[in-house]
Amino acid sequence: MNKYKVLGIAVVTVVTAIVASSCKNKRSPGWEYAPNMYEKIAFDPDQANPNFKDGKTAQLPPAGTTPVGFTRFDYPKTMDGYNQASIEVKSILAPTAKNMEEGKALFMTFCSPCHGKTGEGDGIVTTHGFPPPPSYSKGQSSRGGAMKDLTDGKIYHTITYGLNAMGSYASQLNPEERWKVVLYVHHLQTL
Numbered sequence: 001m002n003k004y005k006v007l008g009i010a011v012v013t014v015v016t017a018i019v020a021s022s023c024k025n026k027r028s029p030g031w032e033y034a035p036n037m038y039e040k041i042a043f044d045p046d047q048a049n050p051n052f053k054d055g056k057t058a059q060l061p062p063a064g065t066t067p068v069g070f071t072r073f074d075y076p077k078t079m080d081g082y083n084q085a086s087i088e089v090k091s092i093l094a095p096t097a098k099n100m101e102e103g104k105a106l107f108m109t110f111c112s113p114c115h116g117k118t119g120e121g122d123g124i125v126t127t128h129g130f131p132p133p134p135s136y137s138k139g140q141s142s143r144g145g146a147m148k149d150l151t152d153g154k155i156y157h158t159i160t161y162g163l164n165a166m167g168s169y170a171s172q173l174n175p176e177e178r179w180k181v182v183l184y185v186h187h188l189q190t191l
């Protein structure tokens with residue numbers, strides 16, 4: 001046997017052994033180059049985590065904390081929440097011409113189809129059998145009191161949660177936009 005033949009047999013044997021052994025465990029990826037590229041150190045949110053008491057990675061934020069950029073409105077969708085907001089919640093916006101103009105544009109888009117362009121409660125959908133909302137300037141609120149006396153907090157609460165046939169606008173209008181609309185509703189209350 002010459003030495004090349006011996007070397008050839010040795011190479012074939014080693015390669016066969018590698019190929020055969022690499023297929024043994026179908027779940028194993030085999031030899032990984034730089035495994036830290038595949039196996040990251042960070043936990044996935046749905047992964048079990050021994051670092052926390054409840055063993056979960058996704059933890060709730062600590063009680064009483066507010067995410068950056070989030071505006072709190074801690075008044076529940078109840079009559080008590082409505083009355084409490086009426087006393088405590090005041091607009092964060094100055095009644096400038098620009099805010100009024102933007103409030104008007106938002107009102108025309110989101111509110112006028114029911115409340116009407118002048119807040120009389122004669123919007124287009126009321127001509128199709130939808131119960132007409134009370135006039136902002138002359139009507140009575142179903143929760144008591146004249147519509148023209150509705151406060152910042154009561155209007156903001158209504159936009160946030162809706163009321164009976166009126167839905168919530170919390171997902172369409174962010175807090176600042178809601179305050180712009182409130183500004184315009186105050187204007188319509190005086191008509």
Ligand code: HEC
Pocket residue numbers: 107110111112113114115131132133134140141142143150154155158159163164165166167169181182185
């Ligand atoms: C789908 C029709 C509809 C739309 C759109 C709508 N509303 Fe209303 N809204 C109503 C009805 C109906 C009522 C009367 C509800 C009741 O008293 O049962 C009402 C009542 C109100 C009240 C009186 C709440 C109270 O305490 O009595 C306010 C303020 C108000 N809406 C503001 C708005 C604003 C601002 C928008 C736009 C962001 C809007 N609404 C959009 C139908 C609508």
